Amino acid sequence: MKAITVETKRGARVRVLEGGEGQPLVFLHGAGGLFAENPFLDRLAKHYRVYAPELPGYGESTGEDHLREMLDFALHGWDVVEKLGLDRPYLMGHSMGGMIAAEMACVAANDLAKLILVDAAGLWLPEHPIPDLFALLPFEFAKLLFHDQAVGAAMLTGGLDFSDVNAVAEFYIGNAKNMGVAGKILFPIPNRGLSRRLYRLKAETAIFWGASDKLTTPEYARAWKALLPHARLVTFEAAGHMLPYEKPEEFCQAVHEFLG
């Protein structure tokens, strides 16, 4: 995958990882952003032309001041698709990216080929409150996000040494920048009324879920399925919220089966 930068009509400068050949597939990352290594994207690039834009405020992308509320995020997504010159791409969103992808699919129901929601945010079940991401301490992330905490911790920090004060400060500032943007649609409750708009969704949809997701627990997969009765629900054993990172092989296999 190589990185390019595009500027949307609204003036956001967006870094996009792109690579591979085939039908266009746009991947929207979660609140943590893309990692340094994203093996599932490399795998998908064997079958599709993959685009993974970074939201403004994440990595080198700028223009987060344009994003204030949910509609801004959805329209920004379409602005990027337009700038990339894509026609009816597959849309796939993970966690917060799933929330944005679903919103995009409601706003412009005819403009995508298929939709994949991966451990998606955007719903709220009062009887299953989602842990407060914004009040977590850095060392608490791994146990919520991964089935295998130890592997997850290394992945999250890129092998960061937590005894190195400067490295921690840098990690902290990076996280504050990302999550600050995410907070606009996830804080204090990650629900911006999407369920009231899902009736508009037309695209064939798959719901992928890690069976041991401790952030958006499998009850949320069932809630999505109840709202989208025609969607295909696929659950992955021994995978947490970070399913694409934890089980890249099985995940990509399932994507391939659904998209063809």
Next chain:
Amino acid sequence: MKFTWFNLMPWPYLREDFREKHRSVWVDIPNTLYDPRKGHFLYHEYMDQLEFAESVGFDGIGVNEHHQNGYGLMPSPNIIAAGLARRTSHAAICVIGNSIALYNPPIRVAEEFAMLDVISGGRLVAGFPVGTPMDTNFCYGQIPALTRDKYREAHELIMRAWSEDEPFAFDGAYNQLRYVNCWPKPVQKPHPPIYIPGGGSIETWDFCLDYDYNYSYLSFTGYVRGKQLMDGYWDRVAKRNKDESPYRGAFAQIVCVGEDDKEAEELYAEHVKYFFNRCLHVYPGFADPPGYRTIKTLKAGVASQLTEGAMNRFPTLTWKELVDERFVIAGGPESVRQQMEEMIKGLHVGHIFCLFHNGDMPDAKVRHSTRLFAEKVMPKLRNMWPDWADDGRWWPKPMEDRLHPEEAPGKDRVWTNRAKAERTVAHNGDGRAAAGHAEHRHGPREEVR
């Protein structure tokens, strides 16, 4: 120098094992720990202390806003201030302040502050904090990255509501109001003095200087640590070519006065330790939600460097450490005077918010400490800034003919001349008319006992 007697109003019944049993004194502290029947006595005890502070000569009495907080029992400081406005008549009433980003619409703050200013006869100091993350984000659900923007808009709306004489439409990003028309308006013109409490955000300094507001640094870590931050503020004042009046700055400090150093320790140590060891037990996850501080401020590292090290020590600080490292100013009157002087000069501030009530301190000790300070310390610190003696820009200018309602209970007061005064006012067609004013001055003073 101006001295304001400040009460945070802590809950004094947290048990010794509070830290072990609960993760935070703030946000998710179990509300079963609160007992409203005890609360009844406590509010009155605390308000009595504020009134007592006026009677011994403090310039101001101060309250602030916290939510879901075991050391701050004033979700609405305006309610306390309203009570004080009726039972005092000299001291400035410093509400430091209302977190204006929390109110929908914030015109509510313009109205309530105007009410307080009118009831108190122009004695209000109006504080506009951005608000702590605990209060603003976690208790009141504001989005961290938008809090500052919402704050700026709320500020604009309130100041326009106070200053404009005609109803106007306000089309904001967070507030849309077709008819903004503040009724009542404040007594003080163009508005009460504005104080901006801050904890070290660079943007806040510039905001204060843009509008010539007072910058108040409210910390519990004492003036030695506070110096680094206040120096940053004064550097900014100089860079912006503003005069360096010490009244541009205020600082909050815990103060404990005994007859001598030994008595101070005997009387106050356990209560100050209660405050640091139990009251300041805040879950770190609530301290800094992503987006609350700007990246610029995070990179400058001002706030974190200053406070994090100190905060980690709160649970175990001993009296000796608290005093030697100047978390608190404590001792006999002369020792306290010396430390106060060092603080005032070192920080270059004209306003001190003095915290005499700490943790679970009983009333008698609070008054003892307060009285010693008022009688033996405060008089010697009055003339710290002779070059700025006439600088009243950051202090209220009350009505000279205001009422003194505390001098007689309301049930005994008879408003003999009110009807006449109202007729005069109506006749002039103007509430500010001189004739009406004069009638009013004498009316309420003729009391029947």
